[in-house]
Amino acid sequence: MPAEKKRGFFRSLGRQWQLMIMSVPMLLYVLLFNYAPMWGWINAFRDYTNKKNVAKGITPFNGLDNFRWLFGRPDFFQAIRNTLAMSVINLVFGTFSAILLAVLLNEVRRKGFKRTVQTVTYLPHFLSMVIVVSMAQNIFASNGPVNALLISLGLVKDPVFWLGDGKYFWWLVGIINVWKEVGWGTIIYISAMTAIDPCLYEAASIDGAGRFQRILHVTLPGIKSTFVILLIMNIGHLLEAGFEIQYLLGNVLVKDYSNTIDIFVLEYGTEKLNIGVATAAGMFKSVVAIILLVGANFISRRLGEDTLI
Numbered sequence: 001m002p003a004e005k006k007r008g009f010f011r012s013l014g015r016q017w018q019l020m021i022m023s024v025p026m027l028l029y030v031l032l033f034n035y036a037p038m039w040g041w042i043n044a045f046r047d048y049t050n051k052k053n054v055a056k057g058i059t060p061f062n063g064l065d066n067f068r069w070l071f072g073r074p075d076f077f078q079a080i081r082n083t084l085a086m087s088v089i090n091l092v093f094g095t096f097s098a099i100l101l102a103v104l105l106n107e108v109r110r111k112g113f114k115r116t117v118q119t120v121t122y123l124p125h126f127l128s129m130v131i132v133v134s135m136a137q138n139i140f141a142s143n144g145p146v147n148a149l150l151i152s153l154g155l156v157k158d159p160v161f162w163l164g165d166g167k168y169f170w171w172l173v174g175i176i177n178v179w180k181e182v183g184w185g186t187i188i189y190i191s192a193m194t195a196i197d198p199c200l201y202e203a204a205s206i207d208g209a210g211r212f213q214r215i216l217h218v219t220l221p222g223i224k225s226t227f228v229i230l231l232i233m234n235i236g237h238l239l240e241a242g243f244e245i246q247y248l249l250g251n252v253l254v255k256d257y258s259n260t261i262d263i264f265v266l267e268y269g270t271e272k273l274n275i276g277v278a279t280a281a282g283m284f285k286s287v288v289a290i291i292l293l294v295g296a297n298f299i300s301r302r303l304g305e306d307t308l309i
Contacts, residue, residue: 044280048273059276066280076281079264082170082257086241089174091234097178098185099227103215105186106193118190122183129180129244136176136249137163163249166257173245188230189223196222228305236293239285261285 013020047062048054070076101121108114124132140146140162147159162168196218204214243262250258261281269278301307 041279041283043275044283046276048276051273054273062276066276067284070277070280070284075259076261076264078256079259079261080239082246083239083241083260083262085170086173086246086260087238089170090177090241091238093174093178094181094185095227095231095234097182099189099220099223101182102186102189102193102223103219105190106219107211107215118183118186120183122187124180125184127180130248132176132180133245133248136172140172164251164253166254169250169254169257172249173242176245176249177242189226192223192226193219225305228300232293232296232300232307235296236289238292239288 043059044066045061045063046059047065048059050058053059105114105117108117138144142159142161146162147156150156150160151158160168162172200218200222201214204218209217239261241260241262243260243266246258246260247263247266250263261284265278265281268274268281297307
């Protein structure tokens, strides 16, 4: 960095010293809880299979043996498949439902109704996942309201075993996540819509654009940058389909569809006490997430869109 740029950089920091002080707690939080635990990655290269040695505190290095063992396990690839499938479903359903709800609320003129809908839709975000899964288990039970409605409408003759058939599990997770998070995601897009210049809507109306055309040519382009940034961030979390909902909603009958990388790590880290394999699986997930994030950001930059980094 040239000397002039260095002086300009430190001069800018000096003028914004209040903001620098305010950012210290968050910086310490990130360093303590996000970067300091990375020291534990060294366990991915240690041998924890000999329980007697582990009890004595002896964990010799075994190179890449944990990774070789990991990628030779069919259940690990099954966990990757389930994680990616549920992540894509959550990403697609969650993104488009949040945009749709935000657009609809943006078109509402009655502020009281608009605020009521916003409050009702984002309150589930604050509910514990235990409560949400308990509600879902009652709703989708064999004698629950969903089956009762389907039978009354004549769509099915017998109750559907939603919670015990693996082919429904991924979609149930997607539906539950959308219900819980759609209101929270909508807030971001509504905030982006408030930044759109009202003159653009007036100009579109003067040109004869109807409500749908104004949405298509003014509202959606106005939130494109927000959409791109959130998409890049979500792509970086494609291997984080969740843990709580799959762990709580899953059972023996749907294990082949509910097992995710996080559950795999829990199983080998706490139940089977193979910390080396569990750490290797977690390390793999983190490295892939970084690659996906950087790749999505690079593609976005090449396409001339907004970027995160």
